[in-house]
Amino acid sequence: MKMKAKTKKLLVLSVMVVLLVTTGVLNFVLSDKLASKTETPSIGDGGNVTQTFFASARSEREATRESEFLSLDAIINSESASASARQAAEEQKLKLVDRMDAEQTLETAIKARGFNDAIVTIGDGTVTVVVEGEPLSKEETVKIFSIVASELGCDTSAIRVLNYN
Numbered sequence: 001m002k003m004k005a006k007t008k009k010l011l012v013l014s015v016m017v018v019l020l021v022t023t024g025v026l027n028f029v030l031s032d033k034l035a036s037k038t039e040t041p042s043i044g045d046g047g048n049v050t051q052t053f054f055a056s057a058r059s060e061r062e063a064t065r066e067s068e069f070l071s072l073d074a075i076i077n078s079e080s081a082s083a084s085a086r087q088a089a090e091e092q093k094l095k096l097v098d099r100m101d102a103e104q105t106l107e108t109a110i111k112a113r114g115f116n117d118a119i120v121t122i123g124d125g126t127v128t129v130v131v132e133g134e135p136l137s138k139e140e141t142v143k144i145f146s147i148v149a150s151e152l153g154c155d156t157s158a159i160r161v162l163n164y165n
Contacts, residue, residue, distance in 0.1 A: 005079075006079075006080065009074070009077075009078070013070065013074050016070055017067060017070060020063065020066055020067055020070065021063070021067075023063070024059065024060070024063035027059050027063075028056060028059060028060070031052070031055060031056070031059070053164055054117045054119055054132065054164075057119045057130070058119060061119075061121065065096065065100065068096060069093065069096070072089045072090075072092055072093045072096075073093075075089040076089045076090055076093070099122045102120075102122055102151065102152060103120045103121065103122055105151060106118075106120040106127075106129070106147065106148060106151055106152075107119060107120050109147050109151065110129065110131060110144060110147055113143060113147065115131045115132065115133060115140075115144075116131075116132040116133055117131070117132040118130065118131045118132070120148075122152075125158055126158050126159075126160065127148055127152065127154065127158055127159045127160070128159075128160045128162070129144055129148060129159065129160065129161045129162070130162045130163070130164050131144065131161070131162075131163050131164070132163070132164055132165065133163055133165055134163070134165055135163060135165070136161065136163050141161050144159075144161050145159055145161065
C-alpha cells in the first residue's frame with residue numbers, strides 16, 4: 001500500500017512536532033535535575049531558583065518558536081497551500097525572526113544597564129520585560145521603559161515591566 005505525498009508530509013511534520021515537544025520537556029527536566037545536583041541551595045538562597053526561572057523561560061520560548069517555525073515551514077513548503085498563504089507564512093516567519101532579534105537585543109541592553117538578568121517577550125502590540133532583582137525603583141523602571149521604547153519605537157503603554165526575585 002502506497003502513501004500519498006500529503007499523508008507522508010503530515011506524518012513527518014507530526015513526528016517532528018512530537019520530537020520537538022519531547023526535546024523541550026527533556027531539556028526542562030534534565031536542566032532542573034542537573035541544577036539540583038550541582039548546586040546546593042541554602043535556606044533563603046533564591047539565586048538558584050531565579051537562574052532556573054530565566055533559563056526555563058528562555059528554553060520554553062525557544063521551543064515555542066521552533067514549533068512556530070516548523071508550522072510556518074510546513075505551509076511554505078506545502079504544494080496544496082495557495083500562493084497567498086505561502087506569502088503570509090513567509091511574512092510571519094520574517095516577523096518572528098525580527099521579534100527574536102529585538103528580544104535578544106533588548107535583553108542584552110537591559111543587562112548592560114546593570115540588571116542581573118532579563119527576559120523580554122514581544123507580542124502583537126505588547127512587550128513584557130521580566131528582570132531579576134529586588135523590587136524595582138521608579139528610576140529603574142523608567143530606565144527599562146526608555147530602553148524598550150527607544151529600541152522598538154513603541155508607546156510606553158504597550159510595555160509591561162515585572163521583576164522576579
